[in-house]
Amino acid sequence: MISVVVADDLPLVRNGIRSILEAEADIAVVAEAEHGLRAAELAARHDADVVLMDLEMPAHDGLAGLHRIREQRLRAAVLMLTLYDLDDHVAGALRSGADGYLLKTSPPEEITAAVRDAYAGRLVFSRPVGERLVDAYLQGSTAPAPSARHLVERLSDRELEVWHALSEGLSNAEISARLHLSEATVKTYVTRLLTKLEVRDRVQAVVLGFQSGLHQAAVPRPRPSSQG
Numbered sequence: 001m002i003s004v005v006v007a008d009d010l011p012l013v014r015n016g017i018r019s020i021l022e023a024e025a026d027i028a029v030v031a032e033a034e035h036g037l038r039a040a041e042l043a044a045r046h047d048a049d050v051v052l053m054d055l056e057m058p059a060h061d062g063l064a065g066l067h068r069i070r071e072q073r074l075r076a077a078v079l080m081l082t083l084y085d086l087d088d089h090v091a092g093a094l095r096s097g098a099d100g101y102l103l104k105t106s107p108p109e110e111i112t113a114a115v116r117d118a119y120a121g122r123l124v125f126s127r128p129v130g131e132r133l134v135d136a137y138l139q140g141s142t143a144p145a146p147s148a149r150h151l152v153e154r155l156s157d158r159e160l161e162v163w164h165a166l167s168e169g170l171s172n173a174e175i176s177a178r179l180h181l182s183e184a185t186v187k188t189y190v191t192r193l194l195t196k197l198e199v200r201d202r203v204q205a206v207v208l209g210f211q212s213g214l215h216q217a218a219v220p221r222p223r224p225s226s227q228g
Helices: 011-022 036-046 062-071 087-095 108-119 127-139 146-153 157-167 172-179 183-197 202-211
Strands: 002-007 027-033 050-054 077-082 100-103
Touching: 002 011, 002 036, 002 108, 011 027, 011 050, 011 108, 027 036, 027 108, 036 050, 036 062, 050 062, 050 108, 062 077, 062 087, 077 108, 100 108, 157 172, 157 183, 157 202, 172 183, 183 202
Parallel strands: 002 027, 002 050, 050 077, 077 100
Antiparallel strands: none
């Protein structure tokens, strides 16, 4: 059962989201919060799997709650749920360690699918947000920055493969299947990769991958071996 905390300052919105999620047999809403810090408190108390966090809330907004969750190193995946798809909001949420960005106008099936994807370790975006991110990437420079070349030079072939897979939003289990590695080995590579890239978490690694032009770089083909 996937345990979820729902954070929104409007009770009507919280009730609506709860109804959507609890119609699913594998999802349970364990708590509701009216602001971000309360959401972080409840996520810690219930050891929640996922937090659906409104971005704009009085007193303590969603980013404040996200920061607290990351500071406490809680295991919860955090999905920002908002009316706005503004670029600065999306970028701010990703830089702060959000695991996804959904619009409140998303259909119910997209919200429930997003909860499952976040629980599985994938990055999640509403279609309009994802399209804007792709457009922004395609309109950017196709040449990696000098700092990006330096980062790539610090990585082994296998670490580069893992980084590329992370940038596609793959979970550890999916990376394990693609690269023919155990999940434990994938976790080791991810930890080593984050250290070398000097980033806090896999979300920042993904953002850095797009900023650095990772997808323009040649990536070695996966080796059919269980060795790192």
